[in-house]
Amino acid sequence: MTPSTTTARATGASPRRGVARTNRWRLTGLILALCGLAALALLSVAVGSRPIPLSEVLDAVFNYSGQIEEHIIIAQMRMPRTLVGLAVGAALGLAGALIQALTRNPLADPGILGVSSGAAFFVALGVSVFGVGTILGYVWFAFAGALVVTLAVYLIGSAGRGSADPVRLTLAGVALGAVLSGLTTAMTLLDPTAFDQMRHWNAGVIAGRGYDILLPVLPFLCAGVLIALLVARPLNSIALGEDLAAALGTNTLWTRIAVVAAVTLLAGGATAIAGPIGFIGLMVPHIARWIVGPAQPWILGYTLVLAPALLLISDVIGRVVLRPGEVPVGIITAFVGAPVLILLIRRRRASGL
Amino acid sequence: MSAQTHNHARSTARVDFGHAVVQIRGRRLSVRFAVRSVVTVVVLAALAGTLALVALTLGDYPLTLEEVVLALTGQDAGMANLVVVEWRAPRALAALAFGAALGVSGAIFQSLTRNPLASPDIIGFATGSFTGALVVIVIIGGSYVQVAGGALVGGILTAAAVYALSYKRGVQGFRFIIVGIAVSAMLASLNTWLMLRAELEVAMSAAVWNAGSLNGITWAQAGAGSVAVVVLMLLAAAQSPGLRQIELGDDAAKALGVSVEPVRLGLVITGVALTAAVTAAAGPISFIALAAPQIARRLARTPGVTLAPAAAMGALLLLAADVLAQHALPSSLPVGVVTVVIGGSYLVWLLVHEARRQV
């Protein structure tokens, strides 16, 4: 991570244009991506460790019977899981796009604000100190951790003055994240039960997450999406540099606060539901930027569609690679995403994305 | 408001990342800085030496100071000798040597990238060596030496893979970092999976390894590690003129007739090898490589990070962290847990402190 140099580079590189140069092409691409996402969602409902023929899948959707095992699997397991995947993927991607725009650092991901380390620390506290006994309990501890730690990172990053600049925010996130991860390791090494719970929570799982987990968190995710869409244009001008943004009449301080709030709600909510799922927030905005260039509203739009697509395809792969067992989705995302990112960066000219 | 903020950002950037800016001036004033550097190194080394002696007297096996001295002078061949000479001494030595190695390695990487957060981690070395160690611990169930070998192989293969994947008519910094992140992310996922599949006991001992621990280190391990580290540090010292020239920037270095790429590669290899030696022997102990050069730079008031103060600071930091890790809590912890907590807290303090000073 090179906050100073990459900030400079990203700023320098931001006028680069994407593959789709006109809004017409961008819109066509977005519609295509949406179709792809719909197909993936269908795949995610149709594929699982138990093979179920497509006709039975459709039957379960349109002619549900609570007595047929296959119908229960489709309606009560795969459909909620798919919806959770859509929500978590979209939230993580959006949070990543926002944080990259805010810090003007194309290597930033939501974890840089301490979201995942904060969530993990609080879940570990919950397990080993408060004896939290339900998955829903984990959800609230994780969410609280994400909120508290992001706030702390923001306060440290802005210590001594009104607003936090991106470099200091990044440093504060890295530093506090390190402290918390160290404390989490210490706590779990002293408590084997907590260690065992945490190593599974840490993998990032959407299997078995039903509406009972999704619905309580959904309002926060929606609020995050709303804020994100509202700040898309001001962010666009911030990406051009703060002086220019000020000249264009953008209120930098409030835009920053709004972005940090949105990132916390989105990434915090997603992490609360599924545990820390890495790489989506880092990578998908890159792809979006590669397609549409530096226009923030388009980047956010594409991210909103491509991020859940990456999550769903990873989850489907995770269900089939080790039948009859499953691999947690958080483990697959990097294996699907990283090669794409490497190919992409190798195809670009030297000056960055 | 916004212009003011921008100013602050710049001044912060100078405090944190600035040595490239004042480099030329630094060269002119190098004599004046050198005195302070030497004093810093001597004081730090003296502190580290004293702490090492203190460490010999601490432990769960009750020994009086007199017994420790008798054991050290070879006049007690019993349990005191075993505890002090065979257990505590190699552990203290390892902490000193490995700490120094991490300090130097961090200094090299921070100089090369002109970035205070740089360490061999950016090329996925720690992640790769954990993969290697995990494969040995979880799948093969090997001994200390095999784990060390696995970590070395894993780390080196990863570093090589990152270098190769980012090579395209030369290695360009940004591409290098992105490829490093991508490869690390894949390996981290693989590590998570291996940890998930392992028995709890095995997974926990792997986690201890991954935090970085000096527990149970013997003379054979500490000795071999120290020799490797000393050789590599001498190699690093020999390359430090090249490092100074690269610090000026690629263009300036080229103008001076320095061929940048081979020098850089040599330095990267030395830095990675230092980290590799420590990682193989004790696991990936984090934050010493990051914090030691920066603290030393502030103490010695040098414009950029320098190797000798970074080494002395690293040795002192790691030993202090290990003493804390062993004795501060009722149950001992891996030293890496302490270094990461202390190092991170230091960074937080620094951010707050420097912001206050500027207002």
Added chain:
Amino acid sequence: MSAPAVRLRLIAAVAGTVAALVLSACGGGGAEALPEGGGQQETRTVDHALGTAEIPTDPQRVVLMNSAGLDIMIALGIDPVGAALWGGISELPDYVSTHLPDDFTVVGTSTEPNLEAVAALEPDLIIGIDNIVSDNLSVLEGIAPTVAYHRRDEQGVALGWTEHINELGEILDRADEADQRIAAFEDRVADVDAHLADSGETIAMLRARPEEVRFYDTTSTLSSNVLQSLQHVTLVDPPFGEPVEGGAAPWRVISTEMLTDVPSDWIYVVPDSEVDLEALRSQPLWEQVPAVQEGQVCVAEEFAAWFQPGPLAAEIVADEVEACLTAG
């Protein structure tokens, strides 16, 4: 886990042959007094999983490197003065700790033993399972004579507590005590069997873990060998995945979509925690599982007794099993 199996198999094969030769040559006694060294204990030379050792015939201060073996030690009439915690526990289960002396000391964990604390206990004998002792064998031998017992047999299958107690009884010259405990266990199992109808019913062991459910096979030691030993109710293997080979983990992870494929009449759930039990019970398919529909589901209560096999643990498990299987 296959490579260590190969290595251990070799070691076990060699050690086994040597042990057989030595044991047959020395006979049961093998005790020999040291000719000199006033005040020193009588010692005997024994072969163990990782070599040979000269150990006291009547050890007074025994330290165990894996707390799971405490159960066996107590059964053999030895009260250890310290042990390193093993098995994902942060304190010893009550059924073990009530039998231990007041000055008993925990010396770290099996993975990170506190060697200075071990030395400070001034043990005259250190005992541990081979895969744990092997990391620190030379260091431990510097403190006190150290013996190790086998975790796996020559085929790489994890050994049960009856094999462990036999091996340790042999090493510690307390084979009679070992035999008695095994006989008592067999009586207890026969007793449980007698209370069950010989209806040829089957039972499956599911372990509810964080984010996963494991289906244990018949080679596992889960349940301290109680369910494995019953005659009137048969323990079943997972019906899917490759057959479990020696050295592999004795379970298959079962996807929650496959829960209805658990083929047994009974299910014994061994949960790692209340959360994990609740997570399994709230699975949408749980109510469709045949055994659940029959109401033939049991839940392990004293987790440590199921997971850390030993004679004391087996008594607890046998009581639980009897209470649950005869209740219906």
